[in-house]
Amino acid sequence: MDIAIDFLIGLVALLHLYFLWFEMFAWTTRGRKVFKKFPPELFEPTKPLAANQGLYNGFLAAGLLWTYFILDPVWKVNIALFFLICVAIAGIYGALTADKKIFFVQALPALIAIILLLL
Numbered sequence: 001m002d003i004a005i006d007f008l009i010g011l012v013a014l015l016h017l018y019f020l021w022f023e024m025f026a027w028t029t030r031g032r033k034v035f036k037k038f039p040p041e042l043f044e045p046t047k048p049l050a051a052n053q054g055l056y057n058g059f060l061a062a063g064l065l066w067t068y069f070i071l072d073p074v075w076k077v078n079i080a081l082f083f084l085i086c087v088a089i090a091g092i093y094g095a096l097t098a099d100k101k102i103f104f105v106q107a108l109p110a111l112i113a114i115i116l117l118l119l
Contacts, residue, residue, distance in 0.1 A: 008113035009064050009080055012087055015106065016061035023054030060087055077117055084110045084117070 022030060027050040028043045063083035070076040091107025 005080075005113060005116045006068070008109055008116065009067060009084070012084065012109050012113060013061045013064035015109070016057040016064070016087070019057035020054045020061065023050040023057065025054075027051070027054075060090075081114060081117055084114050088114065 022034075027047050031038070031043055031050070032040060060083055063079065063086075067076050067080045067083070070079060087110040088107045091102055091105070091110060094106060095101075095103035
């Protein structure tokens with residue numbers, strides 16, 4: 001079970017590192033291909049907002065990666081739960097307010113990891 005949990009935590013962290021890159025460095029290039037419904041003329045003006053979101057995603061990834069270096073098993077679980085819950089809440093909010101796909105990409109892997117941690 002520990003291997004599955006570590007894998008899911010790593011997967012969620014890697015996804016958030018991708019979100020960091022995407023929102024901070026590829027918003028006006030790759031963003032146009034990903035968000036086809038978003039008006040093309042708004043990518044440049046919203047670049048600072050997307051970069052800010054990317055920075056927050058980087059913090060989530062850093063917190064999840066931190067769990068690999070925590071030796072105390074109780075603290076490791078607590079820190080992992082905190083950051084996974086943050087990711088799940090952000091994913092649920094994004095699904096409700098922006099695009100339902102966000103639930104499956106962001107929230108669902110975090111929720112599965114949370115469930116496995118709590119079993």
